[in-house]
Amino acid sequence: MNMDALIVGAGFSGSVIARLLAENTKQKIIVIDSRDHIGGNCYDYVNKFGIRISKYGAHLFHTTRQDVWNFISAFGSWEPWEHRVLAKIYPRDDSDDFAYAPVPICIQTIQKLYDSSVQNEEGMRRWLVEETRSIKFQAPYKNSMESAVARFGHRIYNDFFHSYTLKQWDKSPEHLDASVLERIPLRYNMDDRYFTDPIQMLPSCGYTGVFQELLNHPQIEVRLNTDYFQERHCFNGVNFTVFTGPIDGYFASRGLDRLEYRSLRFEEDTIEMGDKDTVMQPASVVNEPSMRVPYTRTVEFKQFLNQRSTHTTLVREYSSSHGDPYYPVPNERNTKLYATYQQLAEKETEKERRTVLFLGRLANYKYLNMDQAIGNALDHWQRWIKDGVIETHDVN
Ligand code: FDA
Known part of the structure; x- marks a missing residue:
């Protein structure tokens, strides 16, 4: 197969590295993803009512890192957006009266x-x-x-x-x-924004538009519906692999226990509103801390960037232990187990002629915000150049 580098996973971690390799070396790069779309968990699409929906939950970009913003803002166009969240609180057990109040406190x-x-x-x-x-x-x-x-x-x-x-x-x-x-923030002021980072943005054409631009380079080929574990024999000749999938999946044959994750189940409901600007909720995201409902929050996607539609789509999130891996479970068992996987990864990284690098939220078993995933990829890129992992004669 005619390629120099294989990137497993078309989320931010994989796509940023693919772009850096393409721009700074002469390598031919293949990005594979087991899903049928690019963008990893940030993937979004416009539904038949003209509303942009994030398939894997609401995604708000925010960062304190200027270098991350300088890098990512070159792809797609972005608009300022300050996120606000309300919680639906039932102050009394014996009454159905409720009030909406801002979070963080x-x-x-x-x-x-x-x-x-x-x-x-x-x-x-x-x-x-x-x-x-x-x-x-x-x-x-x-x-x-x-x-x-x-x-x-x-x-x-x-x-x-x-x-x-x-x-x-x-x-x-x-x-x-x-x-x-x-880690839950507590504020002593009136600031009811969900994030306080100086840079808070949303991509005007969605995250998928940003990924299309990131991966649009003559040296990058994207193959979807391609699972690394099923197709890895096709990539035997590749000497440089960046793996951004689950680390315990990569080493599944070693017989260790699997790492625990929390997942989410999404339930979608679209309602005809008539008026294009009318919405159902007092905020784009309403948290549901009460046991009166089984879901944790409801997202009204129409509110992001004030989209207009005769309908509105509400997505309720149910937390679950089954399904796609989303949130690492922070406990002693998982910390110890991940350390064992990390040792295996270090040995795997430098084999005789092959380099395999592990990057991103699933390979590092760590919750990362988007800016952290991008920043992590930028930092690793610099380190790989310094350490000679990316051969300098390859760099343009
Ligand atoms: P990501 O999971 O995006 O990509 C990994 C890719 O690898 C996936 O596409 C997967 O299909 C692929 N893959 C895995 N195994 C494979 C295999 N065997 N073969 C081929 N491909 C394989 N952040 C933020 O900044 N603001 C926010 O508001 C939110 N909101 C949010 C909501 C929810 C519900 C979650 C779970 C997460 C967020 N995030 C967030 C975090 C954000 O989603 C996260 O930072 C990025 O997705 C991380 O990008 P990665 O590329 O590391 O992983």
Whole structure:
């Protein structure tokens, strides 16, 4: 087969490396993906009602890294978009009354649900001191329930985190490492944006448009519906492989246990609205922390970039332990098991004449935001050049 490099996976990790190889070397590159589309989990499409849907859940680009933005903004056109999320809260168990409140928790959340007199940072700090006064838990916390209750108090914990975590991880916060809920942001100001990064954008023609441009290069060939494990014999002659699929899949023949993931099931519902600007929800994403519904959030895709359609499509997300691997499960078992896979990967990386490199969220068993996946690929590229993994005589 006439090729120099094989990239397994057409998500951001694989596609960025393919583009860098194409632009900086004379290599012929094949990008394969087992799915029938490019873009990995960022893939999106326009449905028959003219609404752009992200097949694998809402994707909002945000970053603090200027180099990542400089690189990716050259592909497709992008528009500023500040994401806001509301949670649907039922303050009383014995009533169906509910209120929408911003997440992450900020002054507006407190005003909406608990105390309208909180107006500024000082007031917010005072309110939280009162709210947590009787809490006895102290750092280092034993689990996520302790870490969240100590920071937010029982009311916020019960309204926002207890059931939501249970639905998302199928585990009560008492049984999750303290670090899981420790990462939840808490704001002492009025900022109700979901992200605070200085760069927050959405691609005007969708992520798929960005990937089409990334992979549009005469040295790159893309083959879809091509599973590496089934077709790897076709690529025996390739000396340079970048693998962005699941690391435990790559080493499946070694008989180790598999890594655990949480997955999502998506349920779609399209409703005729008549008016092109009318929407169903008060925000593009509504979190559902209550046990009254089995799903974790509802996404109304029409709201992203204010799309216009006579219909609206709502997608409900159900957390699941079956299906495509999405979120690594952070616990001791998986950390240890991944370390064993990592050792196998290091040995595999430099075989006699073959180089196999492992990159991306599945190969590194780590949740990565899009900018982190892109940044990781850019950083690895620099390191490979420095270490001579990419042969310098190949570089233009
Ligand atoms: P990705 O999974 O995208 O690509 C890997 C590719 O490899 C896949 O296409 C897969 O089919 C292919 N593959 C696997 N095994 C193979 C095999 N054996 N043979 C051939 N191909 C194979 N980030 C963010 O910044 N903002 C956001 O709002 C969100 N939202 C979000 C929602 C949800 C529900 C999830 C799960 C994730 C996000 N993300 C996100 C994270 C984002 O999806 C993530 O950063 C990128 O998908 C990572 O790109 P990768 O290329 O590493 O993996």
